[in-house]
Amino acid sequence: MVKIGVIPGDGVGPEVTAQGLAVLEAVGKLDGFRYELESFDLGGERYLATGEVLPEAAIGKLRGCRVILLGAVGHPGVPPGVLEKGILLKLRFDFQQYINLRPVHLYPGVQTPIRDKGPDDIDMLVVRENNEDLYVGAGGFTRKGTPEEVAIQTSVNTRPGVERCVRFAFEQARKRAEAGAFRGLSKAARDAGLTRQVTLVAKTNVLTFAHDLWMRTFEEVGRDYPDIQRDYQHVDACCMRMVVSPEKYDVIVTTNMFGDIITDLGAVLQGGMGLAASGNLNPEGTAPSMFEPVHGSAPDIAGKGIANPLASILSVAMMFDHLKVPAAADRIRRAVARVLEQPGPRTPDLGGKASTAEVGRAVVEALH
Numbered sequence: 257m258v259k260i261g262v263i264p265g266d267g268v269g270p271e272v273t274a275q276g277l278a279v280l281e282a283v284g285k286l287d288g289f290r291y292e293l294e295s296f297d298l299g300g301e302r303y304l305a306t307g308e309v310l311p312e313a314a315i316g317k318l319r320g321c322r323v324i325l326l327g328a329v330g331h332p333g334v335p336p337g338v339l340e341k342g343i344l345l346k347l348r349f350d351f352q353q354y355i356n357l358r359p360v361h362l363y364p365g366v367q368t369p370i371r372d373k374g375p376d377d378i379d380m381l382v383v384r385e386n387n388e389d390l391y392v393g394a395g396g397f398t399r400k401g402t403p404e405e406v407a408i409q410t411s412v413n414t415r416p417g418v419e420r421c422v423r424f425a426f427e428q429a430r431k432r433a434e435a436g437a438f439r440g441l442s443k444a445a446r447d448a449g450l451t452r453q454v455t456l457v458a459k460t461n462v463l464t465f466a467h468d469l470w471m472r473t474f475e476e477v478g479r480d481y482p483d484i485q486r487d488y489q490h491v492d493a494c495c496m497r498m499v500v501s502p503e504k505y506d507v508i509v510t511t512n513m514f515g516d517i518i519t520d521l522g523a524v525l526q527g528g529m530g531l532a533a534s535g536n537l538n539p540e541g542t543a544p545s546m547f548e549p550v551h552g553s554a555p556d557i558a559g560k561g562i563a564n565p566l567a568s569i570l571s572v573a574m575m576f577d578h579l580k581v582p583a584a585a586d587r588i589r590r591a592v593a594r595v596l597e598q599p600g601p602r603t604p605d606l607g608g609k610a611s612t613a614e615v616g617r618a619v620v621e622a623l624h
Contacts, residue, residue, distance in 0.1 A: 272549060282623050289581060362377070392410075455508050458470050458490070547578075591622035
């Protein structure tokens with residue numbers, strides 16, 4: 257029996273989470289997956305009513321869950337940073353969810369804004385370090401509110417933190433190699449026995465301390481994976497190349513800040529935020545991992561029933577991957593593919609007029 261914590265959250269979060277849970281229920285019946293749910297009232301409305309963001313009692317109960325499904329965090333009535341730092345970052349840090357995993361995969365039947373590119377060209381995996389860098393909150397103000405104000409935000413990078421992230425990326429590349437050789441490799445690379453590629457994205461020419469650590473670690477760890485080609489891109493060049501030649505990327509490993517930025521670009525490449533799933537992973541399983549769509553709370557469409565639930569549904573598939581139930585994960589992704597490649601229901605972000613619930617029902621039907 258797997259205990260799953262559910263945080264529907266703010267805005268469209270409860271709407272898309274409901275469809276993710278409907279798919280979870282259907283898959284559970286089909287595959288004999290036994291689980292129990294515990295819902296947590298966390299988010300903007302609770303904060304405005306009680307002043308509480310994430311009580312210690314809730315953290316204790318969440319720690320007792322195997323995994324967590326999150327809808328969205330963000331409320332227009334709450335100052336920026338309160339909920340994001342108080343819920344998202346706190347859970348990521350307290351539960352040692354040091355990997356943020358974001359697949360970028362274009363499904364057949366979905367339009368990408370990149371001309372002349374299709375599903376064969378856009379299929380990459382971004383491994384983002386999730387517990388360090390600028391997000392640790394190291395810094396402060398001097399003379400705040402005066403004309404001489406100084407604000408300092410410090411990037412923190414440790415050898416253990418960088419190494420575990422880089423090694424995870426190489427392991428993911430090996431797993432992807434099981435599905436076949438990476439098409440972007442040159443003939444010489446294939447002839448040399450290389451099967452996949454990991455690209456480090458950083459800014460070594462400017463951030464000469466932190467990213468020197470990243471580069472040295474990347475090269476040292478990479479020597480343990482002679483079958484994987486190593487590549488490097490400055491983050492600005494990476495953004496350009498993702499648009500011009502997305503087929504050149506396989507697995508990307510990068511810092512917390514840069515990963516936050518380039519994965520939103522990746523979401524656009526795959527057809528929009530409504531299709532972008534993610535996992536905040538504690539790979540060792542010493543605390544729960546958390547799975548969420550990356551689109552945020554979208555308060556402008558909250559309550560209208562038109563939010564795309566597919567990112568939430570695909571996050572459930574990632575949850576099954578983490579729980580080592582690959583058949584259930586594959587079943588969900590195949591169902592989503594069937595819905596997208598046919599002229600079936602689509603939410604407005606994908607050019608359709610269907611509701612959140614209609615798309616969710618279509619995926620449940622496609623599971624069979």
